[in-house]
Amino acid sequence: REASSGRQCISRGVALSPAGPFRDDSSGPLMCQADRGGSIDPSPFVDGDGRAYLLWKAEGSGGPPQTIWSQELTADGLGLTGEPHALVSADRSFERGVVEAPSLFREGGTYFLVYAAADWNSRHYTTAFATCSGPAGPCSKPANGRILSSGSHLAGPGGVEVFRAGDGTLWVAFHAFSEPNVGYPSSRYLHVARLRVSGGGLSIEAAT
Numbered sequence: 445r446e447a448s449s450g451r452q453c454i455s456r457g458v459a460l461s462p463a464g465p466f467r468d469d470s471s472g473p474l475m476c477q478a479d480r481g482g483s484i485d486p487s488p489f490v491d492g493d494g495r496a497y498l499l500w501k502a503e504g505s506g507g508p509p510q511t512i513w514s515q516e517l518t519a520d521g522l523g524l525t526g527e528p529h530a531l532v533s534a535d536r537s538f539e540r541g542v543v544e545a546p547s548l549f550r551e552g553g554t555y556f557l558v559y560a561a562a563d564w565n566s567r568h569y570t571t572a573f574a575t576c577s578g579p580a581g582p583c584s585k586p587a588n589g590r591i592l593s594s595g596s597h598l599a600g601p602g603g604v605e606v607f608r609a610g611d612g613t614l615w616v617a618f619h620a621f622s623e624p625n626v627g628y629p630s631s632r633y634l635h636v637a638r639l640r641v642s643g644g645g646l647s648i649e650a651a652t
Contacts, residue, residue, distance in 0.1 A: 451482030481505030569600030595652030
């Protein structure tokens with residue numbers, strides 16, 4: 445939380461290797477939309493041309509609806525350049541006013557934005573997707589873009605991060621409660637599953 449505003453904000457740390465230790469040498473947040481309730485859930489994306497972008501969620505507390513944003517990063521990855529772009533906002537009934545935890549990837553010439561929706565602390569938490577023209581949007585949601593929802597074993601699957609294995613296959617890492625222990629202080633567990641792209645849509649091979 446930023447001391448002056450009390451809002452949750454995004455910062456960055458630097459290290460000489462991925463193993464750390466990381467140190468935050470900044471004088472202020474990298475991104476903090478105080479007028480939109482703060483900024484959380486950062487996720488980086490590197491496009492095919494090497495340009496990097498940061499995606500995040502604006503809280504929307506007491507103001508505009510919750511929205512997922514993107515903005516290009518500077519070449520060293522330590523700052524932002526250009527203007528922020530709104531990608532998707534909470535406007536579907538199943539989202540229950542919440543969109544968060546973005547993850548962007550490109551496959552077959554199409555950009556796919558995967559995101560979480562609804563209350564993270566409940567069985568309503570779900571994972572959905574939109575398609576985008578590029579890292580800066582515009583993005584379009586299908587009528588019902590849900591691709592991972594609660595089942596008889598897992599509840600509230602979300603926080604998806606997409607990654608590509610060494611053989612080129614797409615995978616996701618996500619968290620979920622295990623039935624019947626749903627909601628804090630019960631733990632959410634980490635799961636990994638295959639992600640498939642077909643017919644302009646997505647599917648996740650997870651036994652929920």
